[in-house]
Amino acid sequence: MPAFLTHEQLKDIADQFGTPVYVYHAERITQQYKQLTDAFTGMPVTFFYASKALTNINILKHIRSIGCHVDCSSINEVHLAVKAGFAPQQILYTSSNIDFSEILTARELGVHINIDSLSNLKKFAEKFGNSYPVGVRLRPNIMAGGNLKISTGHNRSKFGIPVEDVNAVVDLVNSTGLNIRTLHIHTGSEIKDVEVFAKGIEVLFELVPLFPQLEVIDLGGGFKVPFVPGEKGTDISLLAAKVKEEFDALEKQTGRRLQVWFEPGKFLVSEAGYFVTQVTVLKQSGDIRFAGVNSGLNHLIRPMFYGSYHHIENISNYNGSQLVYNVVGNICETDNFAEDRPLSEIREGDYLVFYNAGAYGFEMASNYNSRFKPAEVLVKHDEYHLIRRRDTIEDLLQTQLIVEE
Numbered sequence: 001m002p003a004f005l006t007h008e009q010l011k012d013i014a015d016q017f018g019t020p021v022y023v024y025h026a027e028r029i030t031q032q033y034k035q036l037t038d039a040f041t042g043m044p045v046t047f048f049y050a051s052k053a054l055t056n057i058n059i060l061k062h063i064r065s066i067g068c069h070v071d072c073s074s075i076n077e078v079h080l081a082v083k084a085g086f087a088p089q090q091i092l093y094t095s096s097n098i099d100f101s102e103i104l105t106a107r108e109l110g111v112h113i114n115i116d117s118l119s120n121l122k123k124f125a126e127k128f129g130n131s132y133p134v135g136v137r138l139r140p141n142i143m144a145g146g147n148l149k150i151s152t153g154h155n156r157s158k159f160g161i162p163v164e165d166v167n168a169v170v171d172l173v174n175s176t177g178l179n180i181r182t183l184h185i186h187t188g189s190e191i192k193d194v195e196v197f198a199k200g201i202e203v204l205f206e207l208v209p210l211f212p213q214l215e216v217i218d219l220g221g222g223f224k225v226p227f228v229p230g231e232k233g234t235d236i237s238l239l240a241a242k243v244k245e246e247f248d249a250l251e252k253q254t255g256r257r258l259q260v261w262f263e264p265g266k267f268l269v270s271e272a273g274y275f276v277t278q279v280t281v282l283k284q285s286g287d288i289r290f291a292g293v294n295s296g297l298n299h300l301i302r303p304m305f306y307g308s309y310h311h312i313e314n315i316s317n318y319n320g321s322q323l324v325y326n327v328v329g330n331i332c333e334t335d336n337f338a339e340d341r342p343l344s345e346i347r348e349g350d351y352l353v354f355y356n357a358g359a360y361g362f363e364m365a366s367n368y369n370s371r372f373k374p375a376e377v378l379v380k381h382d383e384y385h386l387i388r389r390r391d392t393i394e395d396l397l398q399t400q401l402i403v404e405e
């Protein structure tokens with residue numbers, strides 16, 4: 001039975017800390033991580049949490065405490081990971097179109113680096129030769145993921161070095177001694193089909209003979225979790241069995257035992273997160289019942305940005321009769337959270353909880369409309385910890401400099 005927070009707990013937290021509030025459940029994160037490590041028992045596998053999903057330092061510290069490593073998307077995330085106590089060898093920086101200076105900083109910090117352009121790889125090779133092993137992010141030309149916005153490995157994607165240009169990487173190795181330790185792909189998010197990972201492995205395995213110093217195949221993240229009730233996520237046991245089969249076969253064929261790395265983001269934190277809002281206004285328009293909440297696309301942008309489904313429950317009247325609502329926000333912009341959604345009858349003041357709010361929820365929040373960002377609460381051992389206070393009006397002005405009139 002997956003660990004979850006009860007309606008009573010969520011109501012208590014909303015009463016105690018106010019709304020809107022993001023709530024995270026530490027034990028659920030632990031459980032998701034354990035599901036991965038259990039499935040891959042006996043394999044040389046390492047999981048790097050893709051921290052861009054949720055970077056509150058308390059979450060990073062929890063991730064570290066359970067033995068998971070961390071993958072970063074910016075040099076600032078690398079700095080945060082260091083502050084959270086990760087050792088350099090537990091930190092991976094998978095970059096995309098970044099300034100070379102960030103790669104220099106990452107090297108000084110001693111973290112693993114995946115480089116995603118020939119331009120930066122060349123600069124790196126010329127400066128460091130064989131002295132610092134690196135990974136290359138390749139674009140395998142595989143269409144994958146829940147929708148085009150979150151598909152990152154297809155043949156028009158900005159990510160990675162196109163696999164058809166791999167000879168240019170080999171030329172760099174030959175001319176500079178560059179030590180390619182890792183081949184990396186990350187083809188998208190919400191990949192349900194295990195065959196997509198199998199296809200990625202197939203593309204990378206063909207390249208193994210080109211890189212004698214290769215030690216790691218990094219298959220990225222993108223495991224799907226259920227969003228709609230009854231929906232299935234990626235079958236992790238099936239994935240583990242497939243990966244094991246492929247890597248065993250490679251070893252048999254070539255005598256090379258490669259490590260496997262993964263970078264799960266959503267899988268670890270999506271279901272551990274809840275977003276609790278309060279209904280401010282009910283409005284009837286023809287046959288549409290609007291339920292306006294004290295939040296908007298500034299706090300949870302996924303429905304408007306990706307068309308994502310977030311399951312919603314009225315935890316203040318859970319057993320009320322079912323009616324159909326459009327749940328909308330308070331931003332001066334169309335910000336529908338849900339349309340034609342059956343929900344228990346809503347009264348003004350009721351708490352609505354949004355599920356799967358742990359990944360890319362708070363992390364993509366902004367102060368648009370000069371609204372405050374929500375507070376964040378971590379539930380650990382059934383205790384509630386405020387891990388980010390709500391903004392104040394001073395916060396909105398904090399980085400602004402006033403010009404004398």
Ligand SMILES: *Cc1c(COP(=O)(O)O)cnc(C)c1O
Nearest residue numbers: 050186189221222263264265266
């Ligand atoms: C975003 C990202 C991930 C994580 O994706 P999820 O869908 O959250 O698992 C992994 N690796 C890289 C390089 C990413 O950019």
